[in-house]
Amino acid sequence: MAVKKNIGSNSISKIQSQRKRQPSVDELVTGIHKGDQSLLARAITLVESTQEAHQQKAYEIVEKCLSNAHDTLRIGITGVPGVGKSTFIESFGKMLTRLGKKVAVLAVDPSSTISKGSILGDKTRMQELVKDPKAFIRPSPSGDSLGGVARKTRESIILCEAAGYDIILVETVGVGQSETAVHSMVDFFLLLKLTGAGDELQGIKRGIVEMADAIVINKAEGNNIKRAQRAKSDFERALHLYPPKENNWTPKVLTCSSIERTGIAEIWEMIGEYHILNKKNGFFIRHRKDQNKFWFYQTVESLLKQQFYQDATIKEAITPLVQSVEKNTISPFRAAEKLLQVYRKRS
Numbered sequence: 001m002a003v004k005k006n007i008g009s010n011s012i013s014k015i016q017s018q019r020k021r022q023p024s025v026d027e028l029v030t031g032i033h034k035g036d037q038s039l040l041a042r043a044i045t046l047v048e049s050t051q052e053a054h055q056q057k058a059y060e061i062v063e064k065c066l067s068n069a070h071d072t073l074r075i076g077i078t079g080v081p082g083v084g085k086s087t088f089i090e091s092f093g094k095m096l097t098r099l100g101k102k103v104a105v106l107a108v109d110p111s112s113t114i115s116k117g118s119i120l121g122d123k124t125r126m127q128e129l130v131k132d133p134k135a136f137i138r139p140s141p142s143g144d145s146l147g148g149v150a151r152k153t154r155e156s157i158i159l160c161e162a163a164g165y166d167i168i169l170v171e172t173v174g175v176g177q178s179e180t181a182v183h184s185m186v187d188f189f190l191l192l193k194l195t196g197a198g199d200e201l202q203g204i205k206r207g208i209v210e211m212a213d214a215i216v217i218n219k220a221e222g223n224n225i226k227r228a229q230r231a232k233s234d235f236e237r238a239l240h241l242y243p244p245k246e247n248n249w250t251p252k253v254l255t256c257s258s259i260e261r262t263g264i265a266e267i268w269e270m271i272g273e274y275h276i277l278n279k280k281n282g283f284f285i286r287h288r289k290d291q292n293k294f295w296f297y298q299t300v301e302s303l304l305k306q307q308f309y310q311d312a313t314i315k316e317a318i319t320p321l322v323q324s325v326e327k328n329t330i331s332p333f334r335a336a337e338k339l340l341q342v343y344r345k346r347s
Helices: 001-020 027-031 038-046 054-068 084-096 153-162 178-183 201-204 208-212 223-238 265-282 283-310 312-326 331-345
Strands: 073-078 103-109 136-139 169-170 188-193 214-217 252-254
Touching: 027 038, 027 054, 038 054, 038 136, 038 153, 054 153, 073 265, 084 169, 084 265, 103 153, 103 252, 136 153, 136 331, 153 169, 188 208, 188 265, 208 223, 208 283, 214 223, 214 265, 223 252, 223 283, 252 265, 265 283, 283 312, 312 331
Parallel strands: 073 169, 073 188, 103 136, 103 169, 188 214, 214 252
Antiparallel strands: none
């Protein structure tokens, strides 16, 4: 009995030691290519880290995974809080895994502006999908990034594709400024809407609808079915007022019930039509190239901002300028100019 006990404790100690040890870049990349979810999750943690040592490792991992991305489809899913994004993703994801697809969900949870904390509760809301061996769910805090898209979502997409996931679903916090950010990293942009909650009129706002490749009226069940059909007709009429999209796709409006799982197959069929059209007319490749270019410029801006605020001279000069702005003794524009002058003269 004592021998068995020792073996058990040694095994536990070995496992704990392996967990504490940070895998090398090559170990992480090999694990990702093999579809190891644990190592994929650890690699994404490195990608999301703000520590410089972690960032250097993350750059290496992403570069080594770039060429391994196979034929994938990236789908952005957004909508106001309460529209049922998590329930929809679970129903949609389960249908895809039944079709033999491997699905990765990058779910962005809102971070508190006060505590900076994030609940990261998507795994608890997708109880069926999280148990599915063909699915990988990664909740990430939005932090202070624009529109509720995690700072490193693009890099996470690359890693998930290298791990063999066919469909990448990017769930955002909600409608706001997130459309541009989501649109710059996905192939298909899906806007979920509610009916019977005053959401129909909000949805007709030009910027929101122009971004959408499809509008889906969710919660079309029970007494809400007729209202959902009316909302569908309203949106279809509104869409006729917009100019055709660059890829000649006409955005569709569908209804579904994520709880009853009705209309989900039709949504996938529509996305399939969109994908085939974009492959045939060459838009798919052009759009991916544009996304990479946008990603490059955005990364340059991010690195410049990071370098700027981490500079010792700037750290010293910024506090008195902020105090002057607070006291209204200098305008924010003039203060910003002075700070840039300090930065340019520092060497």
